[in-house]
Amino acid sequence: MTDNNSDLYCIGCGAKLQTTDPNAAGYLPESSLAKAQSGESELYCQRCFRLRHYNEIQPVGLTDDDFLRLLNLLGQADALIVNVVDIFDFNGSLIPGLHRFVGDNPVLLVGNKADVLPKSLRRAKLRDWLSHQANANGLHPVETVLMSAKNQSDIESLMHTIEKYRNGRDVYFVGVTNTGKSTLINGILKQTAGVSDLITTSRFPGTTLDRIRLEMSDGSGLIDTPGIIHRNQMAHYLDAKDLRLVSPSKVIRPKTYQLNDEQTLFLAGLARFDYLRGPRAGFTVYADNQLMIHRTKLETADDFYDRQKGDLLQPPRQGDEFPDLARVEFTPKVDSDIVFAGLGWIKVPAGAVVAAYAPEGVDVVMRPAMI
Template sequence: MTDSIEEQTQEELFCIGCGAKIQTTDKNQLGYTPSSVLKKGLETGQLYCQRCFKLRHYNEISDIQLSDDDFLALLNQIGDSDALIVNVVDIFDFNGSIIPGLHRFVGDNPVILVGNKVDILPTALNPNKMINWIQKEAKEQGLHPIETMLISAKKGNSVDELLALIDRERKGRDVYVVGVTNVGKSTLINRIIKQTNGMQDVITTSQFPGTTLDRIEIPLDDGHALIDTPGIIHAQQMAHYLHDKDLRLIAPQKQVKPKVYQLNAGQTLFLAGLARFDFIQGDRAGFVGYFDNELYIHRTKLENADDFYGKHLGDLLQPPHPEDLADFPELHRYEFSTKQKSDLVFAGLGWITLPADVVVAGYAPKGVSVMIRKALI
């Protein structure tokens, strides 16, 4: 009986967690579901692929097997549509979470820029300063959003306001929710579903990158839809250099607490083995770090820093772990001089607030952004 059900309906069966087409023949391909559980899924209406089932119940992740061409085709499809675009970014990793060239793909469609994870910002940070900075960075990328707002998809902060904004601006059109991996996009979709019709955790969510594997359409009252798209892979995210168990360090789950370091010129801070900060020139001063509360930070002398890193990477300085060292890239150095109180931002990790009139250097894996901005606090 199960085989006949598969034969009759397989063409129209999709995982309700990630949107992948269900198949029962190849466990190494997307959408695989054992035949033994297919019938039960059809009867209950809760049909998940094996990948989503393991992710939901055991917190296990499988590799993504979608190509860059698939993502490119999706972006082109958005550009050909008459739609409202909701672009979700990570406020702790704006430069790593902005979609390269998005402004070329959206065409004339309006964009709402949504900065997620506001709940982990330090209490002293003025949200309006963060919004202004995000808008400035977006414009430098060629993106001109009609509105910018901060939310917490996890906590639900300002999600009602976002829904009201979407309802006002979509004007009878579909809504595409886009973002790179690991920005909390599917968590936001789940929050929207929960707040609009009471269904909870319909779409698979995780701290792991790349959960949504095909577009998922949530019907709206007027016949249009809210469309959740796959998380687009951005190779310059710190997440791609970390083991799954360490992703929490770049995706803080609790409000970040500032850590103050009184430094003399000639001192170095290692941010585990992932990044490095050198105080090169200036008077003794306090430097304030804003990182995940569990990130290991080690202070040492600048003159010994290179040897220390080479000796202790993967040991005292973890992550990365010993088994990941072969694939971990060298750190790239960026030097800055400040004229005013500034933030040195390590994309995906956090930032260090610097005083005026100092010379510093920041290091991160090649391709991961290290940049300076006017201090937000």
């Protein structure tokens, strides 16, 4: 029996293996540890085993101090920092103040999940938009790359770009939860070493629990880090069965609604959008194709939500604990996106007076229109 396996770590999530506390990171039974030590099984903790084989998640808490400690290590290392963001949830996948943690290390910005955006959107235009938004948030990447972690040719191109900037140094992959960092590294491993699905991946926030170092041929490392948890993302308010709605896997089909003022759109029961004042206009919703949109009159919207939340307006589901919706009002001067963190966005024409609602704690922001 041991809880001091200083040289044994789960290859799925990076947690230090231990056999004493079933509720802590890195736990596995002594018998399983013995099999792993003898080479009869792979070094996966019980949490990763259940997640990989049964899609069951066992919560293991990482504190804000844990994430702060990991971020502080970035500036101490001599490395290339690869910041992976989710293009579908760009605002929600930025790490606040990342530029203050990386020190003098160069940052390569990788916009992942490009495959879910409409094919009509030109990549060059999107790349310029991402670079501009990164600069506005204090991050000045040496280059911005668009890709899909599911596309092997994109991964090959990314590897060439990484080699261009790393100069023999380690490469740290950083990002918030669910940006696809671990899927991306698995893709790199499959292409370079023929190893499939080594690192545990899932839609559940917080799957990777500690740094995972993978050696490269020259002795430097590819390092996967735990996803920084943004408490203001919609994923933290959803039942496990509904997480697919905030992590699209197929190309989203925008839906345009011609609205008169004093009309309301409900994004299932998760968010609400009111068109308060202005001429009849088109409003385009960018969200997962399975998310049901319901239109109603503003004057009856409150009553409609109270009666239908958890029923017609699902999710949330009946019996789920769900925060009240908080209201924010906007009047964009130019065509803009009203973004519901982790759920999607609505393109709004200049001059429209609108209000947006999301669960208390979920960010709702306005940005220059992406499309």
